[in-house]
Every structure is written in structure tokens, then in C-alpha cells.
Amino acid sequence: MSDEEPADIVHTLPLDDWHRERGARMVPFAGYQMPIQYEGIMPEHLWTRENAGLFDVSHMGQLLLSGDGLDDALEAVLPGDVKGLTEGRQRYSLLLDDNGGILDDLMFSRFPDGIYMVVNGATKWDDIAHLHEALPEEININHLDERALIALQGPKAVDSLQRLAPGVEKLVFMTCGKFDLAGTEAWVSRSGYTGEDGYEISIDAEEAERVADLLCAEPEVKPIGLGARDSLRLEAGLPLYGHDLDTDIDPAIAGLGFAIPKRRRTDGGFPGAATVVKHLAEGAPTKRVGLKLAGRQPAREGAEIYAGDTLVGKVTSGGFSPSLQAPIAMGYIAAAHAATDTALQIDVRGKRLDATVVPMPFVPHRYVRGS
Amino acid sequence: MSIFYTEEHEWIAVEGGSATVGITDYAQAQLGDIVFVELPAAGRELTKGGDAAVVESVKAASDVYSPVTGQVTEANSALEEDPSLVNTAPEGAAWFFKLTLADPAELEGLMDAAQYKAFCDGL
Numbered sequence: 001m002s003d004e005e006p007a008d009i010v011h012t013l014p015l016d017d018w019h020r021e022r023g024a025r026m027v028p029f030a031g032y033q034m035p036i037q038y039e040g041i042m043p044e045h046l047w048t049r050e051n052a053g054l055f056d057v058s059h060m061g062q063l064l065l066s067g068d069g070l071d072d073a074l075e076a077v078l079p080g081d082v083k084g085l086t087e088g089r090q091r092y093s094l095l096l097d098d099n100g101g102i103l104d105d106l107m108f109s110r111f112p113d114g115i116y117m118v119v120n121g122a123t124k125w126d127d128i129a130h131l132h133e134a135l136p137e138e139i140n141i142n143h144l145d146e147r148a149l150i151a152l153q154g155p156k157a158v159d160s161l162q163r164l165a166p167g168v169e170k171l172v173f174m175t176c177g178k179f180d181l182a183g184t185e186a187w188v189s190r191s192g193y194t195g196e197d198g199y200e201i202s203i204d205a206e207e208a209e210r211v212a213d214l215l216c217a218e219p220e221v222k223p224i225g226l227g228a229r230d231s232l233r234l235e236a237g238l239p240l241y242g243h244d245l246d247t248d249i250d251p252a253i254a255g256l257g258f259a260i261p262k263r264r265r266t267d268g269g270f271p272g273a274a275t276v277v278k279h280l281a282e283g284a285p286t287k288r289v290g291l292k293l294a295g296r297q298p299a300r301e302g303a304e305i306y307a308g309d310t311l312v313g314k315v316t317s318g319g320f321s322p323s324l325q326a327p328i329a330m331g332y333i334a335a336a337h338a339a340t341d342t343a344l345q346i347d348v349r350g351k352r353l354d355a356t357v358v359p360m361p362f363v364p365h366r367y368v369r370g371s
Numbered sequence: 372m373s374i375f376y377t378e379e380h381e382w383i384a385v386e387g388g389s390a391t392v393g394i395t396d397y398a399q400a401q402l403g404d405i406v407f408v409e410l411p412a413a414g415r416e417l418t419k420g421g422d423a424a425v426v427e428s429v430k431a432a433s434d435v436y437s438p439v440t441g442q443v444t445e446a447n448s449a450l451e452e453d454p455s456l457v458n459t460a461p462e463g464a465a466w467f468f469k470l471t472l473a474d475p476a477e478l479e480g481l482m483d484a485a486q487y488k489a490f491c492d493g494l
Contacts, residue, residue, distance in 0.1 A: 227430050
């Protein structure tokens with residue numbers, strides 16, 4: 001059997017020792033040593049769906065933007081509704097290039113001291129350079145590299161976190177606030193990347209070990225690796241930058257139109273607006289879809305998708321779903337073949353596997369929404 | 372019967388001119404939960420070090436190489452029904468395939484159990 005060669009480099013994150021002490025297998029990811037798994041992807045995945053999993057996502061870029069004219073400036077680089085974002089609310093958005101191609105996807109929230117943004121680890125340096133280039137000088141871009149980021153995900157995340165940070169139970173999906181977490185200030189949002197209820201918790205890096213210990217001492221919580229993070233987000237139908245999203249894909253093709261509100265479609269004023277708005281209005285030439293495969297054999301990223309003899313698309317994420325105990329995939333397909341229930345074939349090492357277009361998420365989201 | 376091991380974590384049990392091949396306990400532990408195994412069909416000619424099978428875990432597909440050159444005589448159909456056998460009985464019931472040896476001299480470069488254990492301890 002073969003293993004991928006580990007890349008050299010790499011930096012360590014605040015919880016590096018903590019992961020190793022808990023038996024994590026560490027791998028290089030996005031320039032950092034990261035825990036891929038502890039006891040195994042399958043049990044970690046299922047634990048998160050039933051209890052609560054702690055994910056170290058400190059490799060992600062945390063930014064605090066502030067300054068006069070921030071809302072207008074930010075609306076010129078991303079297609080979201082910044083002006084309408086009130087304090088304590090969070091939204092999903094995208095950095096776009098001049099063609100509407102996706103440079104990164106991100107979350108941003110309004111705090112009293114500015115807009116707090118979380119971007120992908122692998123793209124954060126490019127994002128920061130892009131923002132410096134695109135935003136006027138009056139805007140401060142503070143890279144919060146002294147902060148750690150921990151995600152607590154799963155139906156029981158609320159039970160454990162509210163014992164340590166009373167008040168977090170009052171947050172609903174896509175809202176945020178600052179809370180006292182066992183004596184340290186935590187910036188907490190009720191959101192995540194698993195499809196489950198849960199939180200993302202930003203704390204001072206020096207407090208990361210203490211907070212991770214406290215959380216994992218709660219009976220509902222186990223540390224979970226990147227492997228299960230990937231299988232959880234795939235089941236939730238959430239795209240992963242660098243795999244399901246890149247600069248060849250615009251938000252309409254990616255099925256992320258929900259991130260572009262009506263005002264922004266009407267008024268434009270964001271990079272690539274003409275293309276994106278046209279695709280949103282008239283339909284994109286290709287679409288991101290979910291695929292369920294017959295049998296047990298998974299199709300992986302890069303596998304070609306056929307309708308009969310015609311190549312109609314490509315898998316961008318694929319694996320075996322621990323919750324469904326079946327192979328699932330996400331990919332891009334020519335619009336004519338992208339309707340739900342369309343029967344297609346996926347080429348895996350020369351063998352054609354039967355697949356069906358299905359709606360995503362594969363496993364229903366269980367977010368706690370406001371009434 | 373003699374059992375040999377490769378640096379790619381396959382085992383090969385040899386009896387006369389035929390052999391049984393599988394992956395080691397170390398290999399299955401590294402891969403995690405096995406969800407699918409693609410095996411070579413009977414009659415297929417394998418070459419030493421060449422692709423022979425594919426094991427799929429939740430996250431990734433990994434190639435399994437043939438420790439020797441030879442012709443496949445049988446694939447283990449039990450793995451099609453229950454791939455998790457590879458996790459529970461990698462060096463027993465979860466053998467991958469049997470083949471006839473083309474050149475028994477190829478076995479000389481492989482490790483015995485003690486050598487393989489030392490090799491894994493060094494990883």
C-alpha cells in the first residue's frame with residue numbers, strides 16, 4: 001500500500017502538544033501540523049452527530065476589520081449585505097475576483113469594534129494581501145494570529161458550552177457575541193461546518209489548552225480530527241475551498257446564491273457582478289450537485305461523470321458517508337444533466353459506477369434557528 | 372508455509388508454488404475503517420511491485436501492490452460483502468487474493484516476521 005509523502009515545512013498551532021498527548025495522528029495541512037484523527041474517522045464522525053466534537057481550527061485566518069467607511073469598502077470586495085448586518089449577527093460570504101471567480105469563502109460578523117472575519121487557512125495569506133490591495137487605506141486589517149479558534153459541534157454542544165460560558169444557549173444560528181468562558185473572553189458564534197448545531201469559539205492562543213481541557217472534560221465532548229470534519233461537511237453538502245470552490249467557479253455555479261441578497265444583485269458593485277448576476281438570473285451553465293452512488297465503492301475528487309458516453313462533469317469531493325453507510329459525492333455537472341434524480345455514471349479506475357443526482361444536504365441540517 | 376512481508380505493508384504466505392496475499396495489521400490500523408476493497412480478477416497477471424488491489428477508507432483510496440510476479444487464481448469474495456474484515460482479521464480471514472508464483476527467487480528480497488516488526492517499530 002502507498003501513503004502520500006508528507007510535505008516538509010510546517011508550523012505548529014497552539015494545541016499541537018495537546019493533540020499529540022491525546023493520540024492524534026498529525027499531518028501537514030494548510031502549512032500547519034494538524035490532527036487528522038484520534039481514534040478513527042468513523043467513530044469520531046458518528047460521535048459528533050450524536051454528542052459534541054471539539055475541532056481545532058486555529059489554522060484558519062481570523063481578521064478584525066475596522067475604520068471609517070468600512071461597510072461601503074467591504075461591499076466593494078464581497079457580494080454580501082454588510083450594511084444590513086447588525087451587531088451580533090453573522091453571515092456567509094465570498095471573496096471574488098473580477099470575473100466573479102471565488103477567491104475564498106468566509107464568515108463575517110459584526111462586533112462593536114468592527115467586522116470579524118474567518119477565512120480559510122490555506123488561503124489566508126492571499127486573502128490578506130487581496131484585502132490590503134482592494135480596501136482603502138483608512139481600513140485597518142488586523143490579523144488576529146494571537147488567537148486560537150475552536151469549533152464545538154454536535155447536538156450536545158450547547159449543553160457542555162453553556163456550563164462554561166453561560167448565555168451561549170441564547171444565541172441562535174448565525175448570531176454571535178462575546179462571553180466569559182471560564183475567566184477568558186471568548187468570541188462565540190453559533191455556526192459551524194458540520195451541519196449540526198454548534199459553536200465556533202475564538203480565544204487567546206495562550207488560553208487554548210486550558211479551554212480545550214475544560215471542554216473535553218465535559219461528558220459530551222471528544223476531540224475530533226480533520227478527517228471527520230471533512231466527512232461531516234460533505235454529508236452537510238457544504239463546499240470546501242480548493243476542492244469544490246476555486247476561481248473557475250462563480251457563486252451561481254456553486255449554488256451559493258443565498259449569499260447574495262436582492263439589493264446586491266440589483267445594485268451590483270462587487271467584483272464580477274455582471275457575470276454573477278447574469279448567471280443567477282438566467283441559470284449557470286454548470287451546477288454543483290450531490291450524487292449518491294449505488295453499491296459501496298466511493299468515487300473521489302477528480303473522477304469524471306458521464307451521461308452515457310458523454311462527459312458531463314467531475315467529482316470535486318467524494319467519500320464514504322459514515323452516517324448513511326454509503327458512498328456520496330459532490331461535483332459539477334452541465335446544467336442539462338443536473339436535475340434531481342438524473343441517472344449518471346462515474347468513472348472510477350476504468351469502472352463505471354451508477355450514480356443519481358440528489359438534493360443536498362445528504363444528512364439534514366440541524367441548526368437552531370431563531371423564531 | 373512461510374510468511375514474508377513488504378515495506379509497503381503487504382504479507383505473502385507461500386506454500387509450494389502458490390501464495391496468499393493480504394495487508395498487515397499495521398496497514399489496516401493506518402488506514403482506519405475500510406469501506407470497500409477492489410480485488411484483482413482470477414487470471415490477471417500481476418508483476419512484483421505493480422498495482423494489485425485498492426483499499427478504500429472513509430477518506431482515501433490506497434493502492435495495494437503485489438509482493439511478487441504471478442497469476443491470480445482466486446480473489447477473496449468475503450471482502451466484497453464485508454470489507455471491515457480487513458480491520459478485524461487482516462492477517463487471516465481478510466486475505467486479498469491467491470496467486471501462482473512466477474519466480475520464487477523474488478521472495479528473497481522480502482522480510483520475515485522479525486524483520487518486518489523491526490521495520491514497523493522504526494516508522
